[in-house]
Amino acid sequence: ETGVTQTPRHLVMGMTNKKSLKCEQHLGHNAMYWYKQSAKKPLELMFVYSLEERVENNSVPSRFSPECPNSSHLFLHLHTLQPEDSALYLCASSQEIARGPDTQYFGPGTRLTVL
């Protein structure tokens, strides 16, 4: 596979469920990102990892828990979500961060619906 992949593509969960989103990049990049995309709103940056170390956490509720076991994989663990968390969750990667404006490459996203 090439580029950035995400699984699952669609997820429906109840508010008491626990689920995880997975992202994998095949580009040899060092930085990975989680974004939330809601209809007619700007992309919201949630978390940034550089070389497996979290460097950004934009006041995201603790019901979202990221994990980056290595520079190619990124997870977003979900528990006790709210209906307003329903959105498209996008993963992205870039060569580096904070050393210049790097182009980010996105995965296709996971469409999450919380009932």
Add this chain to the structure above:
Amino acid sequence: GQNIDQPTEMTATEGAIVQINCTYQTSGFNGLFWYQQHAGEAPTFLSYNVLDGLEEKGRFSSFLSRSKGYSYLLLKELQMKDSASYLCAVSDSNYQLIWGAGTKLIIKP
């Protein structure tokens, strides 16, 4: 605060030209990106401008005026496949991307 403004929706005709504007107010500036996003798909990189002027890439061109905090994306010879959302994003002083809400472009035959 930081802000990116772009029109919510635009409509154009196949074969025509359309210009999508983006204005920004950010803490610092390290370049401006345009991305294309088809419905249900990943945003894909179109262009990057850091100096004033016009960058041309095939049917797509992107313009930047740093003094005016303004950019536009120009699409020529529109095709039906150009129907998508176009996202403007600015790299701020910390190299964090600040995103606009996107412009949905509808192409009619």
